[in-house]
Amino acid sequence: MQEFNQHNAQFWQNYAKVLEFNSNYQNAYHAYQKALSLHSHATYKFDLAYLLMRMGTEDNFEEGKKFYESRLFYAHNETFSAYHYNKTMQIFNKNGIDAFKNKEILIFCEQGFGDTIMYSRCLEKICQIAQKVLFAPQSAMYEMFKNQIKFLNQSEKNFRNLKVLKTLPKKFDYAMPICSLPFFMDIKLTEISQLKTPIKAYKKPQNKIKKIGIFWFTPNAIDSETTRNFELNFLLDALLRLFLFKCKVIIHYQINIENRAKKIKNWNDTLNNLNDIDCMITIDNAIAHLSLALEIPTIVLLNQDLIGVVKI
Template sequence: MMGNPDAEKNEDAALYKWLAEADHLLRQNNPDAALTLYTRVLAQEPEHFDALVGCGRALKALKQYAFALAHFDYAVALQPGSMVGYHYRALVYHDTKRFDEAILDHQQALSLDPNSVFTTLNLANTLAEQDKFEQALGFYNHVIALSPGYAMAYNNRGNLYLDRGLIQQALQDYASAAALEPESPQFRWNQSLMHILLGEYAQGWPLFEAGMGIAGFARGLRKPSSKPEWLGQSEISGKRVLLYAEQGLGDTIQFCRYASLVAALGAQVILEVQPALVNLLQTLQPQHGGLPFEIVAQGDDFTDYDLHTPLMSLPMIFNTTVDSIPAETPYLYANQPQISSSMAAHAKRPRIGLVWSGSNTHHNDHRRSLALAQLMPLLQLPYEFHCLQKEIRPADAAELANVPGLTVHQQNIGDFTDTAALINAMDIIISVDTSVAHLAGAMGKPVWILLPFVPDYRWMLHRHDTPWYPQARLFRQADVGDWQAVVQDVCTSLQAIFPATSAF
């Protein structure tokens, strides 16, 4: 039988229309709808290369990485001479931390298109994640040579410089990116972090707000509300002001202290925080009188307020400098009845609370967290060690068998009131940069915070104390990735405070 040319043309036109619409939806950050249309194309033509790649991209955006890889594998098998499949598959490998495979795919894509700016940039990004500084720098420089007006290349090279502690070079690259794309808030955000890291708060906090504001790249973190936002522009006496958490748990614990400053302006303060913090923040009270704070949970659709403000905007609103940080601690407290009878008994040896890793979804977790095995020199000291982590990674769980002297409280930690009770029973908390470190600081407990070579912006540089938490002591890597020296420094410092021969 003869085919019907008109029907084939109509079918081709329909496929083209679906593909074009799917591509548009993907650009509009609607991967679910895009995936539906790409799948419709594949139902008609299972080996349609562009639809396979499109499905893979949509699935990557939805974090369905295994399915994304399956689509890219099929696409690469169908058209091994096209760089597109390798390019996008490399991005999935990067997101899943399969960096060696990502590099191979980037290299294969570049062998097919040596002047691809985007692939070269992504190869540099992957090399940077592996701390291959010189190689990454060479590729970033190559991208800038190929496309000197490409702002993201300067920004990402700035990130590389930052990871090596080359702060001024990072600042210069962020400024170049911002000059090339002054409408892009991401680059002002990165500039803000550098200024805050340097203790230049007067420059940093306004840039921080510009980067994270309603028009910024906050990715939906700012509260959608028909009610006015308050950023210090009006009197609030007699108003009900909702302060809401828009970032992480540690950020909420650190910046909820500003609620007292808002209350001092005559406002009734409501704090909207992550559900895991609701009970803990019931202990937060105005430091200079006023009505008790109301604490509500995110997701409860609380609407009984007049104005709303993100917690992270408060340092800018109150013109915070390093010297004017509201640093009075404690401002959060343990719920004493929650301490178990076994923990309430007097300890015969110093009690040390340990947190050696945070959430592995944190963008910088591979630099801020340790493996339990790296703490072995510390765990061999004659003290009583307690794990205060709610999450223990599989490799660390297996290692626990080799650390009989470490008491694990994982099953007893429901929310942060349980963590606070455990912290209260310790003599010192030793923690990497996590919410537990912030909680110990907010409770006024001695806390030793282990920091990577380049720390998060709030810890500044070089100093061994922090104005945010007067009882805290900072232990910093002297070289990238060198936790061994940090752990040894902690051991020496701990023995100086609690000599093994002294009575306790």
């Protein structure tokens, strides 16, 4: 098939994905490069970026950061202003990270809730460089980030020059998407784990009877390419069987289920309802990112034909 598709970019893209899903990352990389040599398509660059940033080496990560900017090709309506992004890119290409010293920088969010939580740890790096950081999260996350920054600033100095905004400002020097911070802030792979997330649990739970949080369904996953949702009864039955297997004895059990969704209006409510959870079992979505940021032991369920469970 390779012989007869030497000039077919879509074939090489599909072949790269097959190799990637079979953990043949190096040959997947070469297949993506072949596809891009035939057609410099934003989708090919985006998929290659995901592969490179997951491969776990500094060189791959650096190359992946650059390709990851191709995602903005599909985000015209969410990118706030192509003019401001291009202005930021031009000054960065000219002066590098020094271009943002002593400047007011607007950080906006152009992707999902999970991406905002995941990349929010990169805010610490720009707070070290810029004079003032204006952070405009999604409106549903405004209260959570505002309260968290206020809480952290009581004892730490990492985010003292960061202001959480409810609406986009009119005055600033440069603007950049939060998911572009690793690129514009020149964040290295080894730095990521050292950066502090602005999301922190108020206190660790002291439950005598452990509380397990379960998040199993989101409407956004119904029509997605990857089915994320699980049936609640399936999960409860699986957990019960696992518990009985571990105990290896016949016991009397009682499951108390509390539906906390009725209490939740925004992400600040979600965070508060996770603070007393000992372990979180969740599908692959923003809840997983939030529970991990709160340092809650988290099990992420992958529902791709029920191929497996990944413990993080």
